[in-house]
Amino acid sequence: MIMGFIGFGKVSKNLVEMIKSEEIMFVTSAENRSSETVENIRKSDVRILDTFKDVAIQSDILISANSPKNALNIAREYGKYAKGIYLDLNNISPDTAHEINEHADNLVDGAIIGKIDSPNPTLLISGENADDLLFLSDFIKTVKISDRIGDASILKMLRSTYTKTLSALLIESHEIAKIHNLEEEFFDVLSLTEGKDFREKSLSRINNTLKSSKRKSEELEEIISYFNENELIMVKAALKKLNQ
Numbered sequence: 001m002i003m004g005f006i007g008f009g010k011v012s013k014n015l016v017e018m019i020k021s022e023e024i025m026f027v028t029s030a031e032n033r034s035s036e037t038v039e040n041i042r043k044s045d046v047r048i049l050d051t052f053k054d055v056a057i058q059s060d061i062l063i064s065a066n067s068p069k070n071a072l073n074i075a076r077e078y079g080k081y082a083k084g085i086y087l088d089l090n091n092i093s094p095d096t097a098h099e100i101n102e103h104a105d106n107l108v109d110g111a112i113i114g115k116i117d118s119p120n121p122t123l124l125i126s127g128e129n130a131d132d133l134l135f136l137s138d139f140i141k142t143v144k145i146s147d148r149i150g151d152a153s154i155l156k157m158l159r160s161t162y163t164k165t166l167s168a169l170l171i172e173s174h175e176i177a178k179i180h181n182l183e184e185e186f187f188d189v190l191s192l193t194e195g196k197d198f199r200e201k202s203l204s205r206i207n208n209t210l211k212s213s214k215r216k217s218e219e220l221e222e223i224i225s226y227f228n229e230n231e232l233i234m235v236k237a238a239l240k241k242l243n244q
Contacts, residue, residue: 004059006052006074008041011065014116016044019139029055056081065089068218072099079104091219093226094150101149109149111156126151157223161235164216167209168238217242
């Protein structure tokens, strides 16, 4: 079996590390990739093809793991060449998933819950062809939601409305605590109700959000464009904070 990646960032790199099987060969392309990405591909021992078109044609499972704004363009460009499963792992809206379904046969809508580099991430999948990917449970916890394209994306978006809004609030509260020279006390007080490991988890959440604020902002924009904007007061506030 050949598993191909359109894009080779954190998600693709970690999937290669998790899916250990002599029966699976990984391929991607260095086409228009940065030198850092090319180096990561080589370190991951992934076969490099000349073009992403070649990757799409040769793959039994083609995985799109890019940014939300590129997901549809990737499907338009390479979906027509993919004759196997097309697994979209981008943080996209259900509307975008349905548009991708028009350009890629055998689409499976996928969403990774939890950090991909954590010990126990979960892969949610939906779509008529989702059953064909349940073998991935041997490597990563894989849960089929339904036969409907978009259901996995909806659950991912709902989770994001909570986690990203919470992150934005945490960043803001932490900033105010630092201004008043009460950073340690801030974590001590919240740890009384949130648990002893609250400080460690909070700092990790803050750092991760700050490092990827642009991508997280794009994801919130997708959420706002899909759901009723008038009902997303907290999400819009979180987007404003991340953009700052």
